[in-house]
Amino acid sequence: MKTDRSRTRSASAPCDRRSRLDQLTLSHKEGFQRFAEAPPRPRPEPLTRHQMKLLSERALAEYNRGRRQWHANLGPLWTPQMESLHEDLWDIFDSNEQDSDKIKGGIALDAFPGLGKTTAALAFARKLHRRILREEGELTDAGHQRWPVCRVGLTANTGMRDFNRAILEYYEHPGRFRGTAADFGYRALDSMLTAETKLLIVDDLHFLRWNQQAGIEVSNHFKYIANEFPVTLLLIGVGLEARGLFSEGTEYKNAVLAQTGRRTTRLGMAPFDINAERGREEWRNMLLAIEERVVLAGKRPGMLADDLSDYLFARSSGHIGSLMTLVNRGCQRAVRTGAEYVDTKLLDNVKNDAAAERARDELDQALTSGRLVSRPKRTAE
Numbered sequence: 078m079k080t081d082r083s084r085t086r087s088a089s090a091p092c093d094r095r096s097r098l099d100q101l102t103l104s105h106k107e108g109f110q111r112f113a114e115a116p117p118r119p120r121p122e123p124l125t126r127h128q129m130k131l132l133s134e135r136a137l138a139e140y141n142r143g144r145r146q147w148h149a150n151l152g153p154l155w156t157p158q159m160e161s162l163h164e165d166l167w168d169i170f171d172s173n174e175q176d177s178d179k180i181k182g183g184i185a186l187d188a189f190p191g192l193g194k195t196t197a198a199l200a201f202a203r204k205l206h207r208r209i210l211r212e213e214g215e216l217t218d219a220g221h222q223r224w225p226v227c228r229v230g231l232t233a234n235t236g237m238r239d240f241n242r243a244i245l246e247y248y249e250h251p252g253r254f255r256g257t258a259a260d261f262g263y264r265a266l267d268s269m270l271t272a273e274t275k276l277l278i279v280d281d282l283h284f285l286r287w288n289q290q291a292g293i294e295v296s297n298h299f300k301y302i303a304n305e306f307p308v309t310l311l312l313i314g315v316g317l318e319a320r321g322l323f324s325e326g327t328e329y330k331n332a333v334l335a336q337t338g339r340r341t342t343r344l345g346m347a348p349f350d351i352n353a354e355r356g357r358e359e360w361r362n363m364l365l366a367i368e369e370r371v372v373l374a375g376k377r378p379g380m381l382a383d384d385l386s387d388y389l390f391a392r393s394s395g396h397i398g399s400l401m402t403l404v405n406r407g408c409q410r411a412v413r414t415g416a417e418y419v420d421t422k423l424l425d426n427v428k429n430d431a432a433a434e435r436a437r438d439e440l441d442q443a444l445t446s447g448r449l450v451s452r453p454k455r456t457a458e
């Protein structure tokens with residue numbers, strides 16, 4: 078167990094409200110369990126405009142409320158990016174099921190924000206949770222509740238003590254309020270062992286205090302966990318490579334981080350790319366999948382995949398986060414205004430994230446001039 082030098086640090090900086098709400102659910106084991114075991118959300122029945130007119134005011138309000146929630150939670154969709162990531166994750170996870178004296182291979186999922194890292198990792202964790210409970214039962218041999226997955230999200234400027242504390246929070250360990258960082262570390266590992274946790278997800282690792290004593294400590298701690306405990310570590314973040322997680326540095330600091338790198342497999346997630354036919358087909362399939370889920374009275378086949386293929390690519394740069402934001406907001410507006418249809422006119426009034434808006438002009442020009450095409454040949458006129 079490493080000793081702690083960050084004991085006197087103050088607690089993490091407050092995070093924004095949205096991520097705090099997320100944490101309320103997924104940063105506790107019961108919240109994760111709810112997520113993992115929830116049945117699929119029921120889709121509101123598609124009604125025609127005429128059927129909607131026949132509803133009472135109250136029934137219509139209820140119907141629209143259901144559609145608001147539905148459109149706000151259209152995912153996760155089984156994208157090619159998610160599919161190939163999951164294959165790699167299964168390979169590594171399953172090959173780690175070896176006798177405990179062997180070092181477990183860790184995973185670093187390193188990609189820009191908004192590409193679906195958290196969503197894909199949680200979808201994997203959900204499947205793993207279900208598989209392990211199905212195969213091994215809810216209780217461990219020692220009679221404790223089994224928690225196959227532990228997930229912690231780091232917030233600004235996390236050090237070692239905060240990290241271990243987040244694990245204790247996840248398990249709702251009674252000792253999470255008081256103790257030295259070493260106590261916290263010991264209890265955290267004990268919780269994982271007791272619950273026979275097999276996958277430890279550390280999300281938003283870029284919030285770790287890198288290149289400082291605390292960064293080295295946490296990195297060493299990851300190594301210690303990987304060496305001593307039967308868990309697979311899934312580290313997720315932005316720019317992990319640039320921050321030295323895999324570097325073969327000569328300085329002491331980098332050398333310590335490098336050792337984490339040597340047994341860590343780096344995985345990425347890419348945006349949709351329409352430069353080749355295969356990518357255009359994937360883009361189209363994605364739009365068809367979303368289209369299929371949208372519940373609007375004026376929807377018709379091709380509303381997104383044909384009519385808005387270029388437009389949606391230009392506005393999202395092929396980033397799933399920006400695409401889903403735009404579709405979600407567009408559908409909200411289509412329900413609220415009674416348009417019941419999504420087209421460029423409606424979407425022009427919908428704001429998207431700043432990065433997507435910045436990339437838009439250039440893509441717009443390439444697409445309208447024909448230098449870039451978003452639809453596969455098979456479907457483009």
Ligand SMILES: Nc1ncnc2c1ncn2[C@@H]1O[C@H](COP(=O)(O)OP(=O)(O)O)[C@@H](O)[C@H]1O
Pocket residue numbers: 151152153154155156159188189190191192193194195196197397398399401402
């Ligand atoms: N496979 C998916 N299907 C549907 N929506 C997705 C999918 N992946 C990501 N999203 C959407 O994109 C947004 C960003 O995804 P997220 O997983 O938070 O990205 P990251 O962790 O890489 O920043 C999410 O809010 C989610 O709505």
Ligand SMILES: [Mg+2]
Pocket residue numbers: 194195196280281
């Ligand atoms: Mg994320």
